[in-house]
Amino acid sequence: MxxxxxxxxxxxxxxxIQFVHRVLFPYAYEKLADFVREHAQTPPLAPILEQAREELGDPDADLETLITAFRHWIEQDRKVTPLKTLQGLIWVQGYSQEDFKGxxxxxxxxxxxxxxxxxxxxxxxxxxxxxxxxxxxxxxxxxxxxxxxxxxxxxxxxxxxxxxxxxxxxxxxxxxxxxxxxxxxxxxxxxxxxxxxxxxxxxxxxxxxxxxxxxxxxxxxxxxx
CATH class of the missing domain: 3.40.50.1000 (HAD superfamily/HAD-like)
Structure with a gap:
């Protein structure tokens, strides 16, 4: 064939799979709160936060509520699109700073x-x-x-x-x-x-x-x- x-x-x-669970996920978890607070109003992150609000069914969710939700989704290994997109943004930082390689x-x-x-x-x-x-x-x-x-x-x-x-x-x-x-x-x-x-x-x-x-x-x- x-x-x-x-x-x-x-x-x-x-x-x-251990690279993802022992390196990538913990890195994103550790950096998530500061990253969201620092970049919440920037074009790459703002639509991700809106998607997360839709996922939660809470259009008025504030940043701290969203940060808690993102962390919960990581802990539950949820395949939620806004989380995956956010993790990608955080990993850009890690790869570019050579904190790890793929x-x-x-x-x-x-x-x-x-x-x-x-x-x-x-x-x-x-x-x-x-x-x-x-x-x-x-x-x-x-x-x-x-x-x-x-x-x-x-x-x-x-x-x-x-x-x-x-x-x-x-x-x-x-x-x-x-x-x-x-x-x-x-x-x-x-x-x-x-x-x-x-x-x-x-x-x-x-x-x-x-x-x-x-x-x-x-x-x-x-x-x-």
Whole structure:
């Protein structure tokens, strides 16, 4: 089967999930309150705060209420778009100040490079914002990899466990769904992608689940395109 495009998840797929939970999330949590207070009236942040008010159902929520809500969403690992966008803004600061680099598995780096060289279109679909995705690959352990990618998708496209999100991705990429391979470490995401007609592969770096219902690879070395 011809592979025209590969869409990859980030956490647990190209990147150690612990990098997100031990580095990125704590950094955003620590910097969040001061960042919101300092930048609340700026063009990048003001619409995010309005989206958060809509999410809360409280159009009059003040900054301290919003800060509390953002922190609660982080603690609950909620996939809330205004939070993800805010985290992306805060991570810009962290990456640019070289407080950390974006983690990437070495096997993921090698194969992404090869697939790009072979002319396969590379795309990202992550619950993290597009800004956060570009930062991770732009400031990766291996340098700036963003030129390899043809597009990025986040929760504004749709929930990752919703087949319609993958149908939208197929329409955007513009090739038959069965020529697109989706990589993820979450079976439910792969189920939704397969429902939309994509080919799938489960990245199971720690242990292989019983009856995942999808091809399984322990590393990118085992992925067949």
């Amino acid at each position: 011809k592979t025209t495009a590969i869409v990859t998840d980030i956490e647990g797929t190209t990147t150690d 983690h990437l598995y070495e096997d993921a780096y090698r194969h992404l490079e090869r697939w790009h060289r072979d002319g396969i279109g590379l795309y990202v679909f992550s619950s993290g914002s597009v800004r956060a995705q570009k930062l991770l690959f732009g400031y990766s352990d291996f340098g700036d990899l963003t030129p390899w990618f043809s597009g990025y998708f986040d929760t504004t496209t749709g929930p990752k466990r919703d087949a319609d999100a993958y149908r939208q991705i197929v329409a955007t990429i513009g090739c038959p769904a069965n020529e697109i391979l989706f990589l993820s470490d979450v079976v439910e995401e792969l189920d939704a992608a397969r429902e939309a007609g994509l080919r799938t592969c489960l990245l199971a770096r720690d242990e292989k689940p019983e009856e995942p219902g999808h091809p399984v690879a322990a590393t990118f070395d085992e992925i067949s395109v």
